[in-house]
Amino acid sequence: MKTYFKPPVSSWRQLCERPVTAGDNIGATIATVFEAVQKDGDKALLAFTKQFDGITIKRLEISQRQISEWAKQTPANLKQAIKIAYANITAFHAAQTVGLTNIEVETMPGVRCWRETRAISRVGLYVPGGSAPLFSTVLMLGVPAQLAGCQEVVLCTPPASDGSINPAICYAAGLVGINRIFRIGGAQAIAALACGTTSLPKVDKIFGPGNQYVTAAKMYAFSQGVAIDMPAGPSELMVLADSSANCSFIAADLLSQAEHGPDSQVILVCTASAIANSVGAEVARQLETLPRKTIAEQALKNSFCVVLDDDSKALEFANKYAPEHLILAVANPKKTARLVTNAGSVFLGNYAPEAAGDYASGTNHTLPTNGWARVCSGLSVDSFCKDISFQSITKNGAKALATTVMAMAEAEGLEAHKRAIEIRL
Ligand SMILES: [Zn+2]
Incomplete structure (x- = not known):
């Protein structure tokens, strides 16, 4: 990892810019996919699945019986883990539904105003599959949708080469009450949710992470009048460390984020070169034995350390960068946390790794990237609702x-x- 030693404030803006991912012809491809799905519906979806994924399938929707059969194949210990994660995520998100929106205000005698929350009727959840089927994402999207009380929740996920869906995805979907699963991935899945076909219902809002094609397709869907959760970019982690930090822990956290994808970015902000040096050495040591070493290595090329004068400068830099995830590996994390103004999700102290929030502590892992944390919140029950204002005069x-x-x-x-x-x- 490159180290910037006390970079002048004038250079911060450039340092805070995210690495650009080239995506030249994506726009044209996406438009073609949408046009085809609008025109030929399911037929286009099956053709794209064959063309892009090399998989021949006959039926997009998976039967209830098949879903529960696959769900049963989830190993018992994984089922137990998913259940505990589900309970924690539900407990945290349910607390958010005790809203303040129903407060009625009499603005003038005889003029009463209030707001009430209503669920978005039809939502589509996209869960990436392929090499890493993200069943944790089923919980992160499905729990708030379930709590909001959305009428229709459908899930799209790309099938494996034999047309099957990962058992844990089926199991997690069952827990969050989703019974409509479609084996379709990529931009064509987003187009299907946005346009609707004979098999797939058109939805009001599309949620979920994905590669640059999926993200571009979501942006295209948005331009066509379908809401989306947020523009998802490559994942990010920033660690803010002082001399109280454990450098092995920090290295492990940086690598846990770097293994997400070659375009992930991890950043260490500290106030002493000694911390940067020992974290750097630990990263190199731990990297050697990682199964996803090649991916993490590529991500580390986009990553860096910044050594700054003092704690307040370090915090100023963190707020300027507005990271998706921020770990506060400092002596008094509660005090520092109060001064955080821009971040998606903050992890306090040496025993709060980002991996905990990715899976099971209770918070949502769908968070604003690419500096959007300056203005956006992570996913919550609110994302699946809207408030209606009322007045009675x-x-x-x-x-x-x-x-x-x-x-x-x-x-x-x-x-x-x-x-x-x-x-x-
Ligand atoms: Zn992560």
């Missing part, structure tokens, strides 16, 4: 508002508005 309330509304309507030249009040007086 009595005759006296209308009288109380009349002069105000009429004066404003008149000044804006909207006579019909003025009259709509006048007629009631």
Whole structure:
């Protein structure tokens, strides 16, 4: 990992820029996929699955019987682990549904305003498959959808070469109450959810991570009027460390994030060269025995250490970067945490590895990347809901508002508005 020693503030902006992933012709490919799916529906989906994934399938939707058969093949210890993760994620997310939206406010005598939450009716969840079937993502997307009470929840995931779906994905889907699973992946899955076909329902909002094709397809779907969770970029981890940190722990955390993909970025921010040096040595040592060494190595090329003057400069840098994940490996993490203004998810202290949040501590692992943490939150029950505002106005309330509304309507030249009040007086 490259080390920047006390870089001047003027260079921070450039340091905080994410590595660019080339995606030249993606736009054209995505448009073609959407056009074909709109025109030929299921036929196009089956053809793309053959063309892109080399898999021949006959039926996109998987039968209930088949889902439960595959789910049963999940090893018992993994089932137990998924159950505990499900319980923790549900406990944390359920606490969010005790909202403050129903507070009714009487703004003037006889004028009552309030908000109520409603679930988004139809949602589509995308779960990447292939070499690493992300059944943890089924929980992270499915639990908040279940708690929100979405009417229709469908899941798309690419099949293995024999057309099957990973047992743990089927098992996790059962826990979160999803019974419609479609074996379809990539941009064509997103197009199917956005457009709807004979087999797949059109949804109101699409959720889930994916490669650059999936992300580009989600952006395209958004331009076609279908909502998406957030623009997902390569994963990121920043570790903020002081002399109290355990360098082996930090190295393990950096590598755990680096193994996500060759385009992941991991960053160490510290206040002493000694920390940077020993973390660097530990990373090199631990990397040797990693099964996903090649991927992690590539990610480390996009990664770096920054040594800064003091804790406050380090924190300033972290807030400027706005990491998806931020580990505070410092002596007083609670104090530091209060000063964090931009981050997707924060992990406090030497015993809160990012891996815990990826799977089972309870927080969501779908988080804003690429600096979006400056303005966006991670996924929550709210992402599957919207709030509707209500008002109830009595005759006296209308009288109380009349002069105000009429004066404003008149000044804006909207006579019909003025009259709509006048007629009631
Ligand atoms: Zn991770």
